[in-house]
Amino acid sequence: MSKEVKHIDLKTIAGPEFLNQMSYKELDVLSTDIRDYILDITSKNGGHLSANLGTVEATIALCRTFDFKKDKIIFDVGHQCYTYKLLTGRQLDTLRKKDGISGFQKMNESPYDHFEAGHSSTSISAASGMAFARDLKGEKYDVVAFIGDSSIQNGLAFEGLNNLAQSNHKVIVVLNDNGMSISQPVGGLSNAFRKMSGSSFYIKSKNAFRKIFFLTRFGKWMWVKFTKVKNWTKRKVIGFNLFDTMGLDYIGPVDGHYIRHVEKALKQAKKTVRPVIVHIKTIKGRGYQYAEDDVEGSWHGVSKFDVATGEIKAKEAVVSWSEQYKFLLKNEMTNNKNIVTVVPATEHGSDLDSLFAEFPNRTIDVGIAEEHAFTLAGGLASSGIHPVISIYSTFLQRSYDELSHDVARMNFDCTILIDRAGLVGNDGETHQGIYDEAFLYTIPNVTIAMASRSNEALSLMKESLCNHGPFAIRYPREFFSVNTEGVKKIPYGSWKVELEGRSKDTAIISIGPVTVDLKKKIQELDKDVTLFNAIYIRPMDEAKVLQLLNYKKVIIYNAYATKEGFANALESRLLALGYQGKVIVKTVPTEFVKQATIDEQRELFGLKIDNIIDLI
Secondary structure, three states: OOOOOOOOOHHHOOOHHHHHHOOHHHHHHHHHHHHHHHHHHHHHHOEEOHHHHOOHHHHHHHHHHOOOOOOEEEEEOHHHOHHHHHHOOOOOOOOOOOOOOOOOOOOOOOOOOOOOOOOOOOHHHHHHHHHHHHHHOOOOOOEEEEEEOOHHHOHHHHHHHHHHHOOOOOOEEEEEEOOOOOOOOOOHHHHHHHHHHHOHHHHHHHHHHHHHHOOOHHHHHHHHHHHHHHHHHHHHHOOOOHHHHHOOEEEEEEEOOOHHHHHHHHHHHHHOOOOEEEEEEOOOOOOOHHHHOOOOOOOOEEOOEOOOOOOEOOOOOOEEHHHHHHHHHHHHHHHOOOEEEEEOOOOOOOOOHHHHHHOOOOEEEOOOOHHHHHHHHHHHHHOOOEEEEEEEHHHHHHHHHHHHHHHHOOOOOEEEEEEOOEOOOOOOHHHOEOOHHHHHOOOOOOEEEEOOOHHHHHHHHHHOOOOOOEEEEEOOOOEEOOOOOOOOOOOOOOOEEEEOOOOOOEEEEEOOOHHHHHHHHHHHHOOOOEEEEOOEEEOOOHHHHHHHOOOOEEEEEEEEEEOOOHHHHHHHHHHHOOOOOEEEEEEEOOOOOOOOOHHHHHHHOOOOHHHHHHHO
């Protein structure tokens, strides 16, 4: 009768050392317990679920094979690190909460975290830099880039791979393949060659012979010739995959859910002297049926949900801004066959699944390739198509050059739907959408606008199709009650006067949905103030700016961006016009904003409605 395997109290984990004392049967039980723990935490706090369920065994194998007190690992995308955090002594109860554990690697959180990344595809480049520094300083440790969740398809990852292939600085790249289309060898002979080329005997023999041949110029020449013959034979017999073609050593594919197999591959990789790829295959969402069956990405990042039923916790009867713009875009695409929508792997996140289903020939998901998305859009626009690029604010940063050089410089007509603009809450510093307004202000020809209500959103969507060049529409990661007022066309570049004050004492220029709540509060308190709704952030409404010269005090209120965009531009314009009154600027500070709820972040920065009322 087999002995029952004991469960480890996950709250007692102080570091990964205990893993090496466990049998593989005990490790399998631990893997199940960790999955249950991640499910429980994310069901309460939200977070990245599927990717973390898929990497449990691989992370255990990594922590058994390497000593990450001295060895270094970078998770890419960084949200795959939940198991790693737990195994290195961090409880996840406060995951993504204010002053709690981050959903990404955080260098100031633990000495086990050696780099930080919220955006994808940075690991290979960063690991290459670490390896270069290690060898330059004569130090001894391994550098591991754990890259998955489609990060490998981004251009930056390929730039890193290309450089790595030419480098003598060893990096171990663990490719977590959970469904990407990377060619892999098939057949018995192929597998035999793979096992041979990945064996410790082969690696040791190869390294020994290389040292001998490289003692003389003739030997070096012979080595190069023999290598070419070997590679030609290999291509003819088993074919090359991407990494073979680039000249990188390759081990795999390995079942990423068998700890013993992953460990064996990692130990082989440790013995190599050159950069090496360890290809593991995993199932995203492993162990939770709803997540395993997910083909749309619904369980990639989750809000609070019921573990037993898979149901998302009920929300109020409100609509997200993403849903609103999806609805508007769907109507425009129905009536205008000249519109093509482009997204960089944000189809589900921006609620565009139904749009892609309805218009399969006029929707393009380029994957995690933000730069490509904008130059592709430039090509579409140059050929008479109106592209609509839907992208998160935080990812738009990666497209700055392409937007400037390949779209705005030629003043191509396109609509840019900037989702999750402003503070985004729990994802923290890497995902805040507060910087795009400022950097868009530096690019000529770009219109920037933000609606406060659904009827204004409709007007902006229609105006963006009227030959204004690049037309950026910002909207936040928030919900709103659908506005039932009639739709009025908002003239291009115009602001709305929401309230007319009795005197010329105070004027507030507000941007975005908070304007609606601010208006209600002013009316409730019967404050003597004029409230402008700056729907067009750029160009400014020059006529309204001239009106501001008559007020003693001007308050610029933008809860969705830093001062360097609209606020600085308006303040500079007022000064240029000779304004003599007082200007108060209330914006998000120019800093990397830490994780908390959006409400907590606004309270921290004095950006709540009551803070603005106190200034009147």
